[in-house]
Amino acid sequence: MSESANHDIYFVPGLHRGLRVLEILGAAKTPMSLSEIARAMDLSRSSAFRLVYTLRQMEFLKDGEQKNTYTLGAKVLNLGFAYLSNQPITTIARPLLAKLRDTTGVSTHLSVLEGHNVLYLGSHQARTGFVSNMVTGTRVEAYATAIGWCLLSGKSDAELAAFCKGLDMPPITKHTPTSFQTLKARVDQMRTDGFVVSHGFREPGGSSIAVPVWDQVGKVVACVNLSGPDSGFDFDKLKSFYLPETKATALRISRELGYEGSN
Amino acid sequence: MSESANHDIYFVPGLHRGLRVLEILGAAKTPMSLSEIARAMDLSRSSAFRLVYTLRQMEFLKDGEQKNTYTLGAKVLNLGFAYLSNQPITTIARPLLAKLRDTTGVSTHLSVLEGHNVLYLGSHQARTGFVSNMVTGTRVEAYATAIGWCLLSGKSDAELAAFCKGLDMPPITKHTPTSFQTLKARVDQMRTDGFVVSHGFREPGGSSIAVPVWDQVGKVVACVNLSGPDSGFDFDKLKSFYLPETKATALRISRELGYEGSN
DNA sequence: GCCAATTGTTTTGTATATAAAACATCAATA
């Protein structure tokens, strides 16, 4: 706190609040009025007015259907996709994930670790059955998911301990690790197996396979993942077909990133 | 100008410059250093420092691979996808566009008009042949494309004239309309046909079908679009199969939006 | 290994962004 406090002279309040306006409008399902924004941010209307004025002029906000209401503008989309295309792995992985989806018939995903969360960078939905909501850009807690354990396998024990420090880990299901020790057990298991297969760990009736992607220096940088409702999986084919296909795809992505190991 | 000038007392400069930092880093293919950012924005290093400091603390920027370099952070992705999910049409249209892709085997897209540009909201790539780059979030000039004419068909002649006012319309190909009159001719053609079919209007060897989507009050709000390389199209099937399928999909989306017309 | 040039960080006087208050406009209710 003391460190952040004596550095906060550098904080640009106008920028901070403007971005909060964007976050609040992003979280809101419906356009908001000036006064609603001001209240949500605990800010004077006059200040909110200036923020909205600026954001609107820059096309980061646009007018809602109702008069005097505002929503996110298209400029934020530009930023979002600039982010994606600046992640070289997404462009490398996309066609390979599409192919994996086509050969297996199951939804495929690419994700990375962002802080304590799993961040989905892209997905290819199964062509049969119900398709889930768009998952790109969504985050879930890493400690509680198979994908998270897969991504955490790149960390050393010390890093993993630091990861757990100050993180509360409520149990989502009875299989959820709730301490450093139990999480480490999961991650160690992943390290020896080279993959994670889960059934209903996070959502009842949902199964998934998670396999890591390595970069030049052998670091785990992403995770390839097959997932869907149990009804979409043919369990007989899981170990004989789905798993090897997923591992092959992850390895091909790793190779394109310069990985030269033999995992 | 006079109006915007005497209103600029309301402009929040910190916010304005902070967002420009994000835009510049989004446009850059590679992480940038503090000084590079300062130069790109024609700003003092000390000010750039404060902006970067704030953005980093809010996780809109994160550290690049190299030391003292910065890239867009994951928070901008959140905003981008908040924008998409706040557009009800994307969630309605997604499964229908996927289905259209599967029945035709050709890439499908949904787009809307944003200012003078066509903005792609989502796409489903063909399963065969080369897949294009991710197009969601990209923009192209409306006046020069079949999709643009389709989207502009919702405007009255007066609105279309206003649209052209002060817009320079360089010819992209020899078919590109370069004036209000020639653009209006294209749009009128679209209005009588109810669709646009184009071959190589924008990219040589590329073909596309564009059909409008209407909302409750019969306004054109979006465009459904099949497109791909000529080699991906079976031209015999175009009018007998692709076009009716595309129109049916657009109509189903329109119906879900509350459209009750018979187009 | 030295020097020069470039970059990141801190300080500080001054120009200016800010929030309170006043004002204007609108919507709802009696």
Added chain:
DNA sequence: TATTGATGTTTTATATACAAAACAATTGGC
């Protein structure tokens, strides 16, 4: 139609964000 409450906009005195300059740390060339 008059009255009340809430919202959007403008003004203005004051707190503060800002850029120049100084400083520190790093890098590159000879």
